[in-house]
Amino acid sequence: MVTELRYWQAVNRALAEEMERDPRVVLVGEDVGTPGGAFGATRGLRERFGPDRVRDTPISELGIVGLGVGAALAGLRPVVEVMFNDFLTLALDQLANQAAKLRFMTGGRARVPLVVRTLVGAGKGTGPQHGQSLEAWLGHVPGLLVAMPATPADAYHLLRAAIRCDDPVVVLESLRQWNLRGQIADEEPLEVGRAAVRRPGADLTLVSVGGALPRAERACELAAGEGIDVELIDLRWLWPLDWACVESSLRKTGRLVVVHDAVGFLGPGAELAARAAERVALAAPVVRVAPPRTPVPFAPSLEERYFPGAERIVAACRKVMGRSDG
Amino acid sequence: MSDHAPRPRLARDLYVTQLRIRRFEETVARLFAQGRLPGFVHLSIGQEAVAAGACAALRDDDVITSTHRGHGHCIAKGGHLGRMMAELFGGRDGYCAGLGGSMHIADLERGILGANGIVGAGIPIATGAAYAFQAQGTGRVALAFFGDGAVNEGAFHEGLNLAALWHLPVVYVCEDNGYAELTATDLHTAGPGVAARAVAYGMHAEEVDGTDALAVHDAVARAVECCRAKEGPALVVAHAPRWHGHFEGDPQRYRPMGELEEARRRDPVGRLGHRLLAEGWADESWLTSVTAEVEAEIAAAVAFAERSLPLELEAMLHLAGAEASW
Numbered sequence: 001m002v003t004e005l006r007y008w009q010a011v012n013r014a015l016a017e018e019m020e021r022d023p024r025v026v027l028v029g030e031d032v033g034t035p036g037g038a039f040g041a042t043r044g045l046r047e048r049f050g051p052d053r054v055r056d057t058p059i060s061e062l063g064i065v066g067l068g069v070g071a072a073l074a075g076l077r078p079v080v081e082v083m084f085n086d087f088l089t090l091a092l093d094q095l096a097n098q099a100a101k102l103r104f105m106t107g108g109r110a111r112v113p114l115v116v117r118t119l120v121g122a123g124k125g126t127g128p129q130h131g132q133s134l135e136a137w138l139g140h141v142p143g144l145l146v147a148m149p150a151t152p153a154d155a156y157h158l159l160r161a162a163i164r165c166d167d168p169v170v171v172l173e174s175l176r177q178w179n180l181r182g183q184i185a186d187e188e189p190l191e192v193g194r195a196a197v198r199r200p201g202a203d204l205t206l207v208s209v210g211g212a213l214p215r216a217e218r219a220c221e222l223a224a225g226e227g228i229d230v231e232l233i234d235l236r237w238l239w240p241l242d243w244a245c246v247e248s249s250l251r252k253t254g255r256l257v258v259v260h261d262a263v264g265f266l267g268p269g270a271e272l273a274a275r276a277a278e279r280v281a282l283a284a285p286v287v288r289v290a291p292p293r294t295p296v297p298f299a300p301s302l303e304e305r306y307f308p309g310a311e312r313i314v315a316a317c318r319k320v321m322g323r324s325d326g
Numbered sequence: 327m328s329d330h331a332p333r334p335r336l337a338r339d340l341y342v343t344q345l346r347i348r349r350f351e352e353t354v355a356r357l358f359a360q361g362r363l364p365g366f367v368h369l370s371i372g373q374e375a376v377a378a379g380a381c382a383a384l385r386d387d388d389v390i391t392s393t394h395r396g397h398g399h400c401i402a403k404g405g406h407l408g409r410m411m412a413e414l415f416g417g418r419d420g421y422c423a424g425l426g427g428s429m430h431i432a433d434l435e436r437g438i439l440g441a442n443g444i445v446g447a448g449i450p451i452a453t454g455a456a457y458a459f460q461a462q463g464t465g466r467v468a469l470a471f472f473g474d475g476a477v478n479e480g481a482f483h484e485g486l487n488l489a490a491l492w493h494l495p496v497v498y499v500c501e502d503n504g505y506a507e508l509t510a511t512d513l514h515t516a517g518p519g520v521a522a523r524a525v526a527y528g529m530h531a532e533e534v535d536g537t538d539a540l541a542v543h544d545a546v547a548r549a550v551e552c553c554r555a556k557e558g559p560a561l562v563v564a565h566a567p568r569w570h571g572h573f574e575g576d577p578q579r580y581r582p583m584g585e586l587e588e589a590r591r592r593d594p595v596g597r598l599g600h601r602l603l604a605e606g607w608a609d610e611s612w613l614t615s616v617t618a619e620v621e622a623e624i625a626a627a628v629a630f631a632e633r634s635l636p637l638e639l640e641a642m643l644h645l646a647g648a649e650a651s652w
Contacts, residue, residue, distance in 0.1 A: 026461060052461045058491065063484025066450020067457055073439050074389065074458035097444050098451065105430040106440070107423030108645045142646065
């Protein structure tokens with residue numbers, strides 16, 4: 001069956017279905033219970049599943065992520081909501097030193113089936129402390145899995161896969177896509193670490209990370225109008241990284257453009273560019289399209305230019321194709 | 327022994343547990359001084375009564391979180407001496423397969439959710455386990471050991487607030503040895519003390535002489551009783567001076583003259599031994615025979631550890647699920 005839902009409704013449906021399926025799944029976080037989530041993602045769940053399984057917490061990011069770690073060790077499968085990924089800074093010990101390392105530190109004996117859901121506010125006028133994209137920080141911590149759903153269907157499927165995963169997963173949801181509508185099919189394999197080819201193409205490979213996807217799709221249309229046939233890959237998971245998908249595309253196109261909303265310096269594009277240079281004989285240097293190494297600006301006109309737009313992505317495509325106007 | 331009444335039997339058990347901890351730690355100190363143990367070790371000599379008394383008040387299916395100074399807690403909760411010692415040597419038969427070391431010993435089957443290299447980190451984790459026990463309705467209790475240095479971490483306040491808010495079955499045991507690392511209490515903690523902080527969160531709190539294992543047991547047993555009666559959480563502050571430095575090799579120049587001598591006069595092991603004899607709960611021959619038994623256990627643990635080879639790097643990568651790619 002195929003249903004049309006908004007991105008946030010897809011999150012809500014994934015949570016409800018997983019809670020229905022598995023009584024060990026619980027939700028904790030600021031505003032998740034009675035208010036139904038700051039942006040509505042947990043609406044109706046406290047009423048449906050009760051206060052033992054859906055708990056409002058104080059504003060204590062470290063405490064609630066740690067609570068999730070302990071609850072996971074004691075047999076639950078907690079889904080902890082941290083409102084914006086910027087606020088993960090307050091919880092980093094529990095995320096990076098505890099959740100991520102427990103399996104390794106115990107010689108593989110302990111597993112931490114914890115999901116941390118959090119928002120990337122980029123592109124919504126959220127400014128320096130609510131608009132960052134910190135996936136590269138998270139991806140740099142061995143032991144953490146990092147999912148970045150860019151469509152309503154992925155908001156549903158990736159979250160379900162994350163909840164069923166026995167290791168800690170941070171799901172970076174996109175506020176930019178929050179009200180986007182999309183078709184959601186019930187029967188899709190729940191795979192961790194699988195990228196999606198959104199558009200086949202022959203001339204170059206464009207890898208989009210997280211919420212940049214609609215701009216990348218628009219760029220593909222514009223490029224097609226200029227005779228450039230772009231293959232668009234939506235990475236979906238920063239870790240596990242589906243390098244096989246990227247490499248097989250690069251072996252066809254020989255050209256790589258990467259777009260993301262994280263700061264360019266040491267961002268996801270840096271890793272992809274390095275791998276491409278190490279492992280594939282490219283026809284042209286890699287081009288990254290990403291924000292400069294500054295905090296996120298608030299003023300709409302600055303924010304508009306700070307995050308990569310379709311025009312900048314098309315310009316990168318021209319450049320990687322050796323077009324003089326790139 | 328002929329006296330099988332509960333109190334004498336408890337006292338004898340506590341004596342054996344304390345002696346096991348003492349001999350284990352003395353052996354670790356000697357091996358470390360000989361350069362046979364890598365990394366850092368933090369010893370709990372002088373604080374054995376806290377670990378022994380507190381864990382004796384728990385059921386086997388209750389859980390603990392521990393600290394960087396955690397050998398005593400793990401031994402008191404039933405940890406296997408050989409696997410602990412092998413971990414200190416970095417051997418593959420250690421609790422963490424040699425991947426964690428002294429500060430990460432965990433044994434989920436025995437309810438040891440982990441020692442911890444991060445001060446205060448076990449507090450939210452134990453709180454989370456207690457949340458799981460409450461949600462599961464099992465009547466189990468979680469207990470967090472931490473030092474007086476941890477009470478100035480956000481994790482302490484976030485954990486206690488959450489636990490008090492939700493009436494979680496968790497016992498917080500603060501081992502006050504007078505020093506946060508190398509810094510004395512009066513330089514790091516404001517206000518009337520740790521117990522007062524717990525009272526401020528509305529929980530039952532009491533202070534106890536942490537060199538008196540029976541007194542610690544009784545205080546923690548009252549706290550556990552509170553939790554099982556759904557009147558938790560509760561906090562116990564146990565005062566017990568540390569004999570060794572913050573880490574082995576710490577020359578302790580910061581300690582005032584006479585302080586260590588005074589600490590040794592409060593020897594928790596010797597003190598309980600005298601009590602056993604004075605009350606007629608044990609005789610000299612019993613003390614001699616349990617000492618020989620404990621020393622044989624420790625010797626066997628060292629022999630086990632000496633035979634344990636470290637993992638190969640390839641096996642470590644396999645265990646971490648990273649063999650395919652970095």
